Amino acid sequence: MITLGITGGIGCGKTTICKALRLLDIPIFISDIEAKKLMTFDPIVKNKLTSILGIEAYQEDGNLNKPYISNKIFHNQEILRKVNKVVHHATKESFKHWKQLQKNSIIAYESALLFESGSDKLMDKVIFIQAPLKTRIERVMKRDKISKEQVQARINNQMDEKKKEKRADYIINNHNQLIIPQLLKLIDTI
Numbered sequence: 694m695i696t697l698g699i700t701g702g703i704g705c706g707k708t709t710i711c712k713a714l715r716l717l718d719i720p721i722f723i724s725d726i727e728a729k730k731l732m733t734f735d736p737i738v739k740n741k742l743t744s745i746l747g748i749e750a751y752q753e754d755g756n757l758n759k760p761y762i763s764n765k766i767f768h769n770q771e772i773l774r775k776v777n778k779v780v781h782h783a784t785k786e787s788f789k790h791w792k793q794l795q796k797n798s799i800i801a802y803e804s805a806l807l808f809e810s811g812s813d814k815l816m817d818k819v820i821f822i823q824a825p826l827k828t829r830i831e832r833v834m835k836r837d838k839i840s841k842e843q844v845q846a847r848i849n850n851q852m853d854e855k856k857k858e859k860r861a862d863y864i865i866n867n868h869n870q871l872i873i874p875q876l877l878k879l880i881d882t883i
């Protein structure tokens with residue numbers, strides 16, 4: 694079994710590429726969805742987060758208070774580091790369990806923070822999704838209805854794009870080339 698790590702900067706098109714991979718019957722673990730599930734429902738993770746972020750991290754109905762958490766973590770490195778430690782560890786453990794249940798010869802793991810979280814060590818090959826910064830910022834502003842400054846605050850907390858690209862095994866262009874032909878070629882190579 695080959696595990697592909699899918700990563701790239703905010704708004705590069707990871708989710709979009711994963712939709713295409715799914716069409717090609719590749720099972721994908723979306724780390725962000727799993728992280729939110731763990732943050733919302735896992736009592737151990739919830740306890741740890743409440744002690745780091747305060748009870749305001751959760752709404753009255755138990756859902757995550759996303760604006761509050763974003764504001765806390767994207768403006769305080771120490772809090773971000775602590776939250777990352779809890780969430781990334783739990784997410785990686787959950788991935789290992791999910792992987793054991795898979796039967797396909799190729800599986801994938803999508804994460805914006807593949808290198809930052811150390812999850813790249815669990816991958817056989819890493820695919821970097823590439824799109825220019827200006828395009829990515831515009832896409833995220835449109836998708837999430839947030840300001841340029843809010844997108845920039847997230848980018849400021851992520852590893853430099855060029856470093857990620859250098860560490861990747863393959864690059865998918867998601868700004869001026871068709872996705873599916875690139876993915877088919879890549880899978881064929883693998």
Ligand SMILES: CC(C)(COP(=O)(O)OP(=O)(O)OC[C@H]1O[C@@H](n2cnc3c(N)ncnc32)[C@H](O)[C@@H]1O)[C@@H](O)C(=O)NCCC(=O)NCCS
Nearest residue numbers: 702703724725728759762763777780781784805847850851
């Ligand atoms: C702050 C939260 C609540 C914002 O949720 P929301 O649904 O509004 O945004 P989303 O999760 O899609 O994040 C948008 C983008 O922000 C960036 N981002 C998210 N978390 C982080 C982080 N810990 N460090 C740097 N960038 C991050 C990523 O590029 C991500 O794709 C959420 O991102 C969160 O809980 N992050 C901390 C936990 C974490 O690291 N999750 C990432 C998955 S392993």
Ligand SMILES: Nc1ncnc2c1ncn2[C@@H]1O[C@H](COP(=O)(O)OP(=O)(O)OP(=O)(O)O)[C@@H](O)[C@H]1O
Nearest residue numbers: 702703704705706707708709805832833836867868
């Ligand atoms: N090739 C493309 N052409 C035009 N729009 C695109 C393309 N790829 C992605 N998009 C759009 O750009 C936005 C960001 O893409 P997507 O959500 O896939 O990125 P992401 O890398 O998963 O983002 P994040 O890091 O925030 O999780 C989405 O609204 C998506 O529909």
